[in-house]
Amino acid sequence: MRRILLAGAAATALATAALAIADTTVIHDPLGDSSGGPAFDIRRAVAGHANGRLEHIVVVEDADRFTKRETFIFIHRPGSSVGYVVSTHGVRHGTTNVGPAHVDRQGNRIVFRFDASSLGSPERYRWQAFTAAPDEKPFDAAPDSGTVVHRL
Numbered sequence: 315m316r317r318i319l320l321a322g323a324a325a326t327a328l329a330t331a332a333l334a335i336a337d338t339t340v341i342h343d344p345l346g347d348s349s350g351g352p353a354f355d356i357r358r359a360v361a362g363h364a365n366g367r368l369e370h371i372v373v374v375e376d377a378d379r380f381t382k383r384e385t386f387i388f389i390h391r392p393g394s395s396v397g398y399v400v401s402t403h404g405v406r407h408g409t410t411n412v413g414p415a416h417v418d419r420q421g422n423r424i425v426f427r428f429d430a431s432s433l434g435s436p437e438r439y440r441w442q443a444f445t446a447a448p449d450e451k452p453f454d455a456a457p458d459s460g461t462v463v464h465r466l
């Protein structure tokens with residue numbers, strides 16, 4: 315009986331690991347392609363989950379105190395012609411704030427956590443991470459052009 319339980323636990327752990335990998339998307343971006351210097355030069359952008367929330371992580375070359383508030387996630391949800399932007403101001407759908415976002419800088423990692431319900435709990439969405447100062451074109455983006463799918 316004990317052996318069966320352990321085998322079941324191992325199978326569950328494997329299934330959980332596979333699910334975690336299946337819905338984590340990683341985009342690698344070249345270094346040296348930021349017009350805003352190394353603080354805004356994206357090295358990697360990740361879409362995944364943490365503690366039941368959506369978690370996006372943007373890794374830059376050398377973050378400074380401005381990077382946290384000048385890093386954004388653009389999101390396009392199927393069925394919505396208006397995009398979402400996630401930042402230190404929360405989750406915005408057009409000009410409407412539709413939910414909170416917790417944004418934290420951990421070394422060179424900018425971590426965004428927010429609820430899928432803010433996006434209307436879609437099965438998938440498309441996203442692009444970018445760094446930018448207000449009213450300027452992006453310093454860098456990942457992917458460099460277009461968006462990538464995150465399946466929930």
Ligand SMILES: [Ca+2]
Nearest residue numbers: 343344355356
């Ligand atoms: Ca880059």
